[in-house]
Amino acid sequence: MLKVSGLSVAYGPIQAVRDVSFEVRQGELVSLLGSNGAGKSTTLRAVSGLIRASSGSVTIEGRNLLALAPSARVSCGIAHVPEGRRVFASMSVFENLALGGYTVPGLAMEETLGAVFDLFPLLRERRNQTSGTLSGGEQQMLAIGRALMSRPKLLIMDEPTMGLSPKMVDVILAKIDDIRRQGTTILMVEQNAMDAIRMSSRVYVMRTGGIVFEGAGDALTPDIIKALYLG
Numbered sequence: 143m144l145k146v147s148g149l150s151v152a153y154g155p156i157q158a159v160r161d162v163s164f165e166v167r168q169g170e171l172v173s174l175l176g177s178n179g180a181g182k183s184t185t186l187r188a189v190s191g192l193i194r195a196s197s198g199s200v201t202i203e204g205r206n207l208l209a210l211a212p213s214a215r216v217s218c219g220i221a222h223v224p225e226g227r228r229v230f231a232s233m234s235v236f237e238n239l240a241l242g243g244y245t246v247p248g249l250a251m252e253e254t255l256g257a258v259f260d261l262f263p264l265l266r267e268r269r270n271q272t273s274g275t276l277s278g279g280e281q282q283m284l285a286i287g288r289a290l291m292s293r294p295k296l297l298i299m300d301e302p303t304m305g306l307s308p309k310m311v312d313v314i315l316a317k318i319d320d321i322r323r324q325g326t327t328i329l330m331v332e333q334n335a336m337d338a339i340r341m342s343s344r345v346y347v348m349r350t351g352g353i354v355f356e357g358a359g360d361a362l363t364p365d366i367i368k369a370l371y372l373g
């Protein structure tokens with residue numbers, strides 16, 4: 143479904159991602175792993191258009207994305223849940239969700255909203271609450287719900303459990319599993335490597351801007367992981 147070939151991204155003189163190629167097939171949950179600064183977030187941002195690639199190609203179902211603005215990529219079926227959640231704190235839960243749906247015209251908003259509320263009943267209860275007063279885990283549910291409002295084919299998630307309590311980490315990861323089971327393809331960066339490996343169809347490990355391992359998670363023993371992370 144998603145094909146990334148020879149992707150390179152630079153921040154001025156800093157080459158953050160170099161010649162990265164990977165794919166995500168229909169129905170898969172694929173994780174990008176690796177230590178801080180490896181280029182994982184930059185890769186996700188280049189796919190969803192939040193940052194410009196210097197070379198390479200990104201296609202979804204054969205359609206080239208790199209020339210498109212982020213909003214047009216949403217229309218192609220890509221939704222990005224950013225690192226740090228970034229919900230609109232002064233707006234209500236409902237208003238945040240409505241914003242997630244408006245970029246794709248013609249969606250049955252009420253029906254999609256119902257599906258998001260079924261996945262996250264807490265958001266239904268809190269639909270009129272100001273989003274900034276939600277806990278971190280609840281804000282993460284909202285950020286995921288907002289992304290689902292565009293009915294993405296590919297859901298991109300950057301560190302969805304960052305800063306959450308161990309209990310809430312389990313809740314969020316279980317929801318991500320549910321979303322995949324319901325048929326949404328997922329590309330994720332997750333710092334809990336063992337959890338990510340357990341949940342993923344396949345993983346890619348990045349180091350200093352490149353991919354150093356690709357395969358099924360069960361090929362990654364703790365020793366191999368340590369070696370890949372530490373170099």
Ligand code: ATP
Nearest residue numbers: 153156157158176177178179180181182183184185
């Ligand atoms: P982390 O888990 O710390 O977010 P990451 O694997 O997602 O790590 P990136 O955030 O993609 O890594 O960063 C890749 C490289 O690009 C790093 O060297 C980082 O310092 C650099 N970088 C990231 N964002 C910027 C920016 N806005 N301006 C300049 N350099 C940046």
